[in-house]
Amino acid sequence: MKSEVGDPQMGIKRRPNDELDDLTQVTSALLNCLSDNTLKKILKDILVSLQSVVLNGSGLTEKSCAVLASALSSENSALTELDLSNNYLKDSGVKKLCEGLKSENCKLLKLKLFGCSLKEEDCVELASVLSSENSTLRELDLSQNELKNPGMKKLCEGLKSPNCKLEILRLEEVYFRVEGCIYIVEALKSNPSSQLKELNLNHNEQRDIAVKELSELLKDPRCKLENLQLRYCDITDKGCAALASALKSNPSSQLRELNLKNNQPGESDKKELYDLLKDPRCKLKKLERGRLGQTRRGWSSRAVVPLLAGLMLRLRAGTRLPLVIGRKEASRLAVDGGALGGPFDGRLFTDQCVALVRCWSSVASGPNRSHSAGEV
Structure with missing residues (x-):
């Protein structure tokens, strides 16, 4: 001990x-x-x-x-x-x-x-x-x-x-x-x-x-x-x-x-x-070289919570600095270029965070959700 x-x-x-x-x-x-x-x-x-x-x-x-x-x-x-x-x-x-x-x-x-x-x-x-x-x-x-x-x-x-x-x-x-x-x-x-x-x-x-x-x-x-x-x-x-x-x-x-x-x-x-x-x-x-590939579609509700928290903090502080997420978090979020309007490189600016949260909300409330609420 x-x-x-x-x-x-x-x-x-x-x-x-x-x-x-x-x-x-x-x-x-x-x-x-x-x-x-x-x-x-x-x-x-x-x-x-x-x-x-x-x-x-x-x-x-x-x-x-x-x-x-x-x-x-x-x-x-x-x-x-x-x-x-x-x-x-x-x-x-x-x-x-x-x-x-x-x-x-x-x-x-x-x-x-x-x-x-x-x-x-x-x-x-x-x-x-x-x-x-x-x-x-x-x-x-x-x-x-x-x-x-x-x-x-x-x-x-x-x-x-x-x-x-x-x-x-x-x-x-x-x-x-x-x-x-x-x-x-x-x-x-x-x-x-x-x-x-x-x-x-x-x-x-x-x-x-x-x-x-x-x-x-x-x-x-x-x-x-x-x-x-x-x-x-x-x-x-x-x-x-x-x-x-x-x-x-x-x-x-x-x-x-x-x-x-x-x-x-x-x-x-x-x-x-x-x-x-x-x-x-x-x-x-x-x-x-080249551009980063897109990741699989789908969402994890456990991943979007810290994303939303980070977004709120940045809105309150009025900062221009992006929210940075690693490969593991990106995999959980299943980020793709379609949701962001461009290639994903690990950084999420405020407008991209908003787009992702909206996208997650629509997917999470839909009948064909890709991930369960507790999935990592």
Whole structure:
């Protein structure tokens, strides 16, 4: 039987081998108890003892970030993974968090700030973390924040630093265009010690001009990129030709995975890219292109409930950010292009959510429903 430790007076129990139970307690304490200094200390002690903490969509505030920063800078901190996605941290909260990330005691390797309403000024703070001599971050996810070109320029100051140890950088749908992509390329070219292996630029309007710049980066023998994601980037045959040419001209390229789904390459350029998979000198092993296929029809009422809840939250907040669902949830919803008015790629905007809820209502109330109410 597992032993339990903790403070019985505060009602917080911990099983050493059950992180999920710990995380539930941490989230509850963060949301309800930050006004009390004693509870702040207990919360800090819990955070320090954990390796991974997920606080996705937990309504965190500036005070929450101060506690997290304190835990990260503790000399006993064991925290290596932190997910703060879908929280409105504000500039002041991000600044406090970054103070902890720059601590010599911080051991954090993975940080997710997906959908946190980050702006240009937050990129200044994050760049200072990446360029800090104490920086330990290996993975950073800033997807679905309106960083735009000015934010990318600030962030890339951190990527230029020889202290930057990032291996994975996710910038999906951060609203930058050609100029933002050029900042990234210039930063990586100017930093020969860059360790970046995975770069996700999906859903940014880069077009062929930006892709040609990326292709020049791939020609550099010092480039360590292994995974490049360029889905929904308005790339045509010219951009694809540039990528193929770059990989042909640099047999030492480390690129193993390239995602070009939902772009517009010509047939000849598709063939040129696929021919690279057969070239024994080329390390490319996975090439994705074309449009996502439709899934089976039918509905699960257990799946539409969280969809509807997510829709209501977004309507109340007035946010433009889409509701993101994974493959499992998509399978439950049995999403198809007909219901959405276009190919499904894992993101549901407000009007699409409304269309899906209406579609589900009509199917669920009809005589030939495909799924029973309890089906998963």
